[in-house]
Amino acid sequence: MKKILLTSGTSGIGKAILYHLLSDNDKNQIIVNYGHNSDTANQIYNSLSEINKKRVTFIKADLSKYSEAKNFTDFVIKKFNNIDWIILNTGIDAKKNGKRVVFGDYDIETWEKVIRTNLSIPTFIIQDLQKNINENGKILFMSSYAGIEPYSGSLVYSVSKAGIINLTKSLLKFFDHKNIAINAIAPGFIETPWQKKRTKESYDRINKKIACHRFGKSEEVAKLCIDTLNNDYINGSIIEIHGGYGYF
Template identity: 35%
Template sequence: MSERLKGKVAIVTGASGGIGRAIVAELLSESCTVVGINQSEDPSNIGYHEFIADVTNRTRIEEVVDEVIKKFGRIDILINNAGVTKDTLFYRMSYEDWDYVINVNLTGAFNLTKACIRELVKNEGVIINISSVVGLEGNIGQANYSASKSGLIGFTKSLAKEFGRKNVRVIAIAPGFIETPMTERLSEELKSKALERIALRRFGKPEEVAKLVKFLIIDGTYITGQVIVIDGGLEL
């Protein structure tokens, strides 16, 4: 086990999900103190400090961030990873489907960042927003999800410009098809069609995204305001 992040404190939203759990494991492997924010309790917690909160609930998020600072004394890294889908063709998309996805995926990232930003500035921290390739390219039946992930990219680029002078780095990662519970719900036909469009002919692993996150935090010290695509050569 390395100790390159020893003494650092990271917050990861959606810590119990496929990508979130892999990110937590990578940060723990570097002796980072990891705080995971989940909407419900994670029965297979792998060693992080869990807080239960809805990222859309600003009052609760502020309470959690205050508790983290009181308990650990600092926040150095924020990973906005919490995300949901409500896929359907636009004609069928309800207002509730739109609001739900935008509020969790985009407004949730705003809420966490707003609550953490003073600590991140104080500690010259890093913010990594987990976007998606559909935030760059769009996708049929995902107008709400694509809009939320595209919004995260604009959010990332704006904050990178605003806080670069404070030595806070802000980066977006845009994964393609990754082996998570979200992609497991796809039909075999859709999976097969997706594989035909991926140059490497396989879905990515959550650990591959997590290793990219770790690289950007530890070694990518001159990278900010960028969108890093990790999609195996996906043609959309």
């Protein structure tokens, strides 16, 4: 039985990861973080079988705030004491009033919130939990293909996800004594709630650049995450999943 921590697990890729974790035949225990929408978390919980309800604990914490992140890790340590898998899936883009902010309109607060949420707080979550991660444990970060190939439409997002790539490789050396495998997934354009307001023209323009000529599905990314976690020889890797973006 594994003890698993998943952040931002009630929407998009995180939700798909949760369902994959629950589809196995093991009796793994899972702590699922969500940031804001308690109704959605309750709906997911109520939709689960009675067996799976006993496997999952939902905990609300806004992981863009250091204080709530610390309360969250304190809860995890009290609940689990030791952890096998950590899946850090939380990420935000630079937005104001629901609209993406371009580089020329950034202010310090916008920049620092994205860096804090996407890079700094995941780093300090691992720091807080370092003594509680079991030997031969697994840490999986959610980076982005934008962290590999810069995306000027969201500069700070790209920078934060590039930081996650470096963090993944750097932490590998720090945790060598416990043989902890650390990897990151780097998705391209994935069909998630983030894409709700995208126009048909935008879809068509992007799909022309993707060899598969479509956006990816959350389930496809989730399956890759689970396969990576289950493979003991994948370590220190940044695994891209973007359908062949940039080949056209």
